[in-house]
Amino acid sequence: xxxxxxxxxxxxxxxxxxxxxxxxxxxxxxxxxxxxxxxxxxxxxxxxxxxxxxxxxxxxxxxxxxxxxxxxxxxxxxxxxxxxxxxxxxxxxxxxxxxxxxxxxxxxxxxxxxxxxxxxxxxxxxxxxxxxxxxxxxxxxxxxxxxxxxxxxxxxxxxxxxxxxxxxxxxxxxxxxxxxxxxxxxxxxxxxxxxxxxxxxxxxxxxxxxxxxxxxxxxxxxxxxxxxxxxxxxxxxxxxxxxxxxxxxxxxxxxxxxxxxxxxxxxxxxxxxxxxxxxxxxxxxxxxxxxxxxxxxxxxxxxxxxxxxxxxxxxxxxxxxxxxxxxxxxxxxxxxxxxxxxxxxxxxxxxxxxxxxxxxxxxxxxxxxxxxxxxxxxxxxxxxxxxx
Amino acid sequence: xxxxxxxxxxxxxxxxxxxxxxxxxxxxxxxxxxxxxxxxxxxxxxxxxxxxxxxxxxxxxxxxxxxxxxxxxxxxxxxxxxxxxxxxxxxxxxxxxxxxxxxxxxxxxxxxxxxxxxxxxxxxxxxxxxxxxxxxxxxxxxxxxxxxxxxxxxxxxxxxxxxxxxxxxxxxxxxxxxxxxxxxxxxxxxxxxxxxxxxxxxxxxxxxxxxxxxxxxxxxxxxxxxxxxxxxxxxxxxxxxxxxxxxxxxxxxxxxxxxxxxxxxxxxxxxxxxxxxxxxxxxxxxxxxxxxxxxxxxxxxxxxxxxxxxxxxxxxxxxxxxxxxxxxxxxxxxxxxxxxxxxxxxxxxxxxxxxxxxxxxxxxxxxxxxxxxxxxxxxxxxxxxxxx
Numbered sequence: 001x002x003x004x005x006x007x008x009x010x011x012x013x014x015x016x017x018x019x020x021x022x023x024x025x026x027x028x029x030x031x032x033x034x035x036x037x038x039x040x041x042x043x044x045x046x047x048x049x050x051x052x053x054x055x056x057x058x059x060x061x062x063x064x065x066x067x068x069x070x071x072x073x074x075x076x077x078x079x080x081x082x083x084x085x086x087x088x089x090x091x092x093x094x095x096x097x098x099x100x101x102x103x104x105x106x107x108x109x110x111x112x113x114x115x116x117x118x119x120x121x122x123x124x125x126x127x128x129x130x131x132x133x134x135x136x137x138x139x140x141x142x143x144x145x146x147x148x149x150x151x152x153x154x155x156x157x158x159x160x161x162x163x164x165x166x167x168x169x170x171x172x173x174x175x176x177x178x179x180x181x182x183x184x185x186x187x188x189x190x191x192x193x194x195x196x197x198x199x200x201x202x203x204x205x206x207x208x209x210x211x212x213x214x215x216x217x218x219x220x221x222x223x224x225x226x227x228x229x230x231x232x233x234x235x236x237x238x239x240x241x242x243x244x245x246x247x248x249x250x251x252x253x254x255x256x257x258x259x260x261x262x263x264x265x266x267x268x269x270x271x272x273x274x275x276x277x278x279x280x281x282x283x284x285x286x287x288x289x290x291x292x293x294x295x296x297x298x299x300x301x302x303x304x305x306x307x308x309x310x311x312x313x314x315x316x317x318x319x320x321x322x323x324x325x326x327x328x329x330x331x332x333x334x335x336x337x338x339x340x341x342x343x344x345x346x347x348x349x350x351x352x353x354x355x356x357x358x359x360x361x362x363x364x365x366x367x368x369x370x371x372x373x374x375x376x377x378x379x380x381x382x383x384x385x386x387x388x
Numbered sequence: 389x390x391x392x393x394x395x396x397x398x399x400x401x402x403x404x405x406x407x408x409x410x411x412x413x414x415x416x417x418x419x420x421x422x423x424x425x426x427x428x429x430x431x432x433x434x435x436x437x438x439x440x441x442x443x444x445x446x447x448x449x450x451x452x453x454x455x456x457x458x459x460x461x462x463x464x465x466x467x468x469x470x471x472x473x474x475x476x477x478x479x480x481x482x483x484x485x486x487x488x489x490x491x492x493x494x495x496x497x498x499x500x501x502x503x504x505x506x507x508x509x510x511x512x513x514x515x516x517x518x519x520x521x522x523x524x525x526x527x528x529x530x531x532x533x534x535x536x537x538x539x540x541x542x543x544x545x546x547x548x549x550x551x552x553x554x555x556x557x558x559x560x561x562x563x564x565x566x567x568x569x570x571x572x573x574x575x576x577x578x579x580x581x582x583x584x585x586x587x588x589x590x591x592x593x594x595x596x597x598x599x600x601x602x603x604x605x606x607x608x609x610x611x612x613x614x615x616x617x618x619x620x621x622x623x624x625x626x627x628x629x630x631x632x633x634x635x636x637x638x639x640x641x642x643x644x645x646x647x648x649x650x651x652x653x654x655x656x657x658x659x660x661x662x663x664x665x666x667x668x669x670x671x672x673x674x675x676x677x678x679x680x681x682x683x684x685x686x687x688x689x690x691x692x693x694x695x696x697x698x699x700x701x702x703x704x705x706x707x708x709x710x711x712x713x714x715x716x717x718x719x720x721x722x723x724x725x726x727x728x729x730x731x732x733x734x735x736x737x738x739x740x741x742x743x744x745x746x747x748x749x750x751x752x753x754x755x756x757x758x759x760x761x762x763x764x765x766x767x768x769x770x771x772x773x774x775x776x
Contacts, residue, residue, distance in 0.1 A: 043482075045480075045481075047481055048480070091479070091484075093433075093434065094432075094433045094436070094479065094484075094487075096479075096482075096484040097485050097499070099482075099484065101614075102494050102497060102498070102499055102607070102617060104492070106490050109490060111485070111490055111492070114614075116613065116614065118613075126613060127605070127608075127609060127610055127611050127613070129611045131536070132536065132538070134524050134525060134527070135524065135525045135526075136522050136523065137523045138522035139519075139520040139545075148519070148520065150520070160526065160642075160643035161642060217515070219490070220491055221515060222515055223516055225514065226491045228417070254548075254549060255548035255549055256548075
């Protein structure tokens with residue numbers, strides 16, 4: 001047994017040494033969030049000539065780091081407002097991730113490091129010490145698309161151990177994203193955990209679909225393997241996804257404890273997903289009582305592409321005849337789709353079709369879509385139909 | 389409506405341009421897997437003086453890239469055997485990820501790019517066109533640890549839409565990893581999908597726990613936020629995780645359609661997780677009929693730390709009196725824990741305690757643990773007790 005004890009001690013040492021060699025992580029601390037919410041970035045690059053940090057928190061998008069005698073470059077921002085931020089370094093023209101930060105988000109074909117400044121709205125994006133729902137990657141079969149497809153499903157705290165049925169929010173992504181967009185970039189599970197814990201939102205199931213019918217799943221999760229993610233996929237706006245949507249609702253109603261009526265279903269999407277949500281909700285006017293268009297690519301001119309887009313005006317009018325509990329349109333002042341939304345709202349106004357409008361600062365960005373979800377979810381499933 | 393069509397077209401263009409600016413992904417193609425399974429790495433770094441690629445597929449661990457007239461550095465490997473490989477670039481001494489490859493794994497505090505060479509064993513690590521199970525991140529409450537904790541649960545294809553009950557494999561990680569280790573580095577869901585689809589393994593639930601009682605969840609998934617992952621956490625081998633394990637089994641049996649007896653439960657772990665699996669299975673000898681020790685940190689000398697480790701010899705003897713259906717020990721010839729396993733097997737032999745031994749090439753690495761899971765899972769739940 002003595003030998004066994006000795007070998008144990010040797011093993012522990014060996015394990016630590018092995019760790020050093022195998023995973024020699026960067027030894028610098030970066031990003032360092034300071035007490036005043038300024039952030040210090042550091043990079044050990046003694047041979048570099050010029051090091052920049054690029055991020056959505058910098059007025060000029062980039063800032064120059066300065067090198068100390070140990071070859072460690074650093075830069076400290078002014079105090080930052082609470083938010084989930086993204087950044088990367090640019091070393092002698094080469095854009096790289098921070099070797100000291102393992103937290104990254106993928107947006108289309110690019111990884112960026114992330115960090116979070118706590119407080120205010122951003123506290124909804126944190127994992128707080130509240131009950132947590134579950135997040136499931138699962139597959140469904142689409143007869144109309146002739147393939148199985150992946151989606152991400154949030155179930156609220158207590159779902160597994162309980163017997164209750166829940167309403168469902170269908171949450172759609174934009175062009176270039178997929179069923180991983182809302183969970184990662186949108187922090188959807190954290191926002192829902194926190195809204196539900198504070199009583200601001202009803203406990204609900206949130207279904208994050210993949211709106212790219214050319215994909216079975218997010219890049220790397222489908223049989224084609226680790227392909228380069230693409231921004232422009234075929235068939236993203238030809239009506240096929242919208243036409244197939246009832247298959248998704250049927251699958252969710254079949255496999256989850258849902259409340260299976262219009263009063264307990266909502267659909268919302270961003271950009272292309274807003275276009276999808278607008279088309280799906282008007283195509284199936286008895287399916288969703290709550291509709292959210294976030295920076296939506298609302299547009300006409302697609303009539304030729306699909307029967308789904310034919311006579312959309314008549315179909316939207318029919319949808320409103322059935323008095324949706326909520327038709328919510330949100331967009332940022334600087335969004336390149338702002339004018340398209342002005343025109344869509346003008347058409348709704350001209351036809352006396354009632355909606356709620358939310359205009360925010362900023363443009364076509366996740367920062368806004370996280371805010372819109374945080375504001376949209378609390379309005380859901382509070383109508384007479386949903387609560388009676 | 390004309391205006392609306394025009395704005396639509398403008399919007400599309402704007403969206404594409406925005407994409408360029410927002411996410412300017414690297415334009416080089418890397419890694420490129422060639423027809424002969426050689427792999428070409430490329431990096432656009434015109435100002436770099438020296439560029440290396442470091443990876444587990446290189447005999448010397450690094451290879452030098454050569455620069456062309458356009459500032460694109462490249463290197464092509466010889467044909468590689470099927471495997472999931474990891475790599476990074478080293479640019480003038482700075483270790484960076486490949487900007488053209490969004491596929492990364494985190495191991496402790498380091499990200500590395502990954503790519504897969506298909507064929508043979510590695511086809512188990514791919515997403516194939518087979519029925520897919522679901523992978524859920526979910527939380528349970530641990531009364532003994534006084535906190536809620538996160539785990540990853542694989543349910544086999546058909547679970548959601550069916551009524552069957554399933555056996556359960558509890559799969560434990562090693563030091564520095566967490567409930568994200570087996571799903572990402574271990575490709576556990578892909579291995580299970582593929583083994584089940586080919587009929588090699590019984591459909592089963594696989595529960596991937598977090599064995600670090602100092603953590604509620606993997607780094608970034610717990611209230612402490614985006615902390616730097618640490619290799620050496622407190623209380624990893626003080627018996628508290630092992631003592632709390634029945635709480636996990638009770639939660640799984642409460643929330644999932646499980647077969648709730650010893651004949652339908654297996655436990656396996658790698659390195660520290662192998663130590664945990666050995667301790668847990670002997671501490672609760674009526675809970676698990678199948679035990680897998682993968683490169684296990686089997687060791688004595690811990691008796692003083694916890695009642696769990698007291699009299700472990702007597703407890704293991706009692707466990708074997710109850711005739712486990714399988715006690716499987718696997719390790720690589722070059723593993724630094726090889727000798728500790730020799731000594732543990734000698735003690736088992738001296739006491740006529742029967743086990744199956746699998747010795748592989750290689751050392752203390754995920755390459756081996758993926759193989760061990762691929763070989764262990766097919767042996768599960770085939771005993772008389774499990775099938776009758």
